[in-house]
Amino acid sequence: MSKPKGFEKPTGFRDYTPLVVNKLRTIERNVLKCMERWGYRQIITPTIEYYDTVGVASSTSDRKLFKLLNNRGTTLVLRSDLTAPIARVVSSLLKDEPLPLRLSYHANVFRSIEEEAGREAEFFQTGVELVGDDSPEADAEVVALAIASLQAAGVSSFKIAMGHMGFLNGLLEEVIPGQTAQQAALKEGLLGRDYVGYRQSIEELNLEPKPKEQLEAILRLRGGKEVCAHAAELSSSAEAAQSIAHLCAVFEVLEAYGVSEHVLIDLTMIGDFSYYTGMTFEGYAAELGSPVCSGGRYDNLLQQFGRSLPATGFALKTNRIIDGVHGITMEENKPVLIQYDKARRVEALAEAARLRSAGQNVVTSLLSDHEITEPAAEVVETSGGSSVRSARDVYDQVITYQAEQGGR
């Protein structure tokens, strides 16, 4: 590659202009405040972690990790999510805190991309982890908090699709026991929402009518609470039955929260299946095809950091909300311009200080000699601002402090 030009930045990285920053910061503030109200305390972890610890434990596939070497030749990664770093902190710095731990974060994360169109290499996530509680109550809490967080982020119309890894694992193990590769192919089909591919994988198994129908029926397991009953009938696997009972209990708690109208049960929906161990969910805004949040239970992660604890959580895909959801529209808070000549500087700066204390944004500017010699009509005290070119576009109001004409 030739030397980059001065104004270029690496592919997949982004500059946020002031209006976009306003929107991002408003969402960040509102969502973190919401999480705080639910008892979640914010933590910050390093941008860089060891590949052998957090890198390996993260749910991000190896080829998407942003890797670098330190000066001792150890491989480092730019964090790809906050779940693995928080698991590390829970196992070290916070190991003596009482359980369950409720932690929140807003952070930038990194993915090494292969120049796919429009994919971001650095983006923001705002999320929580609830560590040390394996109950349906805990799973429901994070789903209910995801709903409250989406609302706090200005996403007004959305649905949460909620599934369970254990149901699928149990059913597949019942129908095609031990056939790991075939099970993975079916899961990949569901993960990619490639239902044609899923049906094709079923055909290739040459199953008897009953097991074939069991696998096909999964595709119909999407809807309200009744889906739990249908699912329970479909499988005689203990794992599937336990999973459905857990999911049904989660749904009941969500009814108690009064938020079940936002929730669909969708047993075709599976998250990253190397990572999640129980309930998983995704949130879809009306405006967007791709999820604006995702989460679930990951009871096997913390043991990789030497502390075996159940955990559940979620993250908002904050950039998708900024870019794709029209919930929060920011109006630019235009400043007042106070311009002055040297004779009235003290007065002008004191007025600026007064307005700032009162919550007004104020820009101050010394009139140049050129401006001072212009006709008085254009620079006298005014609240319209005709003396500054396109001042109306930039300033809410223009106030001029200038010595009397002839007073110089």
Next chain:
Amino acid sequence: MSKPKGFEKPTGFRDYTPLVVNKLRTIERNVLKCMERWGYRQIITPTIEYYDTVGVASSTSDRKLFKLLNNRGTTLVLRSDLTAPIARVVSSLLKDEPLPLRLSYHANVFRSIEEEAGREAEFFQTGVELVGDDSPEADAEVVALAIASLQAAGVSSFKIAMGHMGFLNGLLEEVIPGQTAQQAALKEGLLGRDYVGYRQSIEELNLEPKPKEQLEAILRLRGGKEVCAHAAELSSSAEAAQSIAHLCAVFEVLEAYGVSEHVLIDLTMIGDFSYYTGMTFEGYAAELGSPVCSGGRYDNLLQQFGRSLPATGFALKTNRIIDGVHGITMEENKPVLIQYDKARRVEALAEAARLRSAGQNVVTSLLSDHEITEPAAEVVETSGGSSVRSARDVYDQVITYQAEQGGR
């Protein structure tokens, strides 16, 4: 190096626990709000930049840049400050905006360290850039805003030491014209505040008494406004005279702001002299030996991005303020615990929602069967919370919703 243990993070990197995050976030919010009141609009730039653009232009020495390679073999850097990235954005995305531009940021920056004790490899800076105005008024504005920002950050007792690169350059060129190496040695002495070394460098020059006295006199150029007059007498260089006139004008504007009590003129104080071109300053809190903010004028940076514009700015060293200044003390906002059994779940969750809307932090918890079978005295409705071990340490109050005894 052997494989890192699961709980380890790379040297120089840090986890921020909730109490520290509270303090950092409070400072961040207060300072950015202050900057907004002065008309500065916040921007966010990528964590990663090209080495050949922003990396080379940054004031950070090459060996301290955190470098990595992308998959095409191009060298990237983790940003070491925000000044160079913002110069890039001003020259590209913001090139059509009216000048002067006032921009603010709060961001993490990176330095590759060689395991020096206590040095951080990633830390936060909160700062501004004022682009397109070369007047003393602009320099005074950023100094006055630095003072307001330190106050917003809870730093109550501090001094700003203000100098000027041009004075030293002019004087040195007058006394030892063209002797670049010797000039650099003298500057290094001042930069490191190594006054013994500085005097030694003077001795080695074998100067006549008058020029020798000129160089030694620099060390006495620290104090109030009167220093400008002393400095003007010391040199007959046009550059030095212009610089002193500019610095004196900046001080007069600071008097008009009513903040000159915080400012000392210190012509021994020089910033990074490959970078700053005019006025430079550092802020010292009473509690700390090392500066809590630094800034100055850098009129040669933007031309490296193809847009020749004067610029001035500063950054708070936010981590030093968090760790070293006792200005802001955070009290932990302890949540209320609402515990409940299944029979009264709806009621308990509704009360939690009500308290959260009213601005209270609330944690909810389902009582386990074990807890429910404990003596009623320990779990009945209470505002003291004896039913949860060390509940007083964690919760502000404990409220229990439980069905009447025998009601199960």
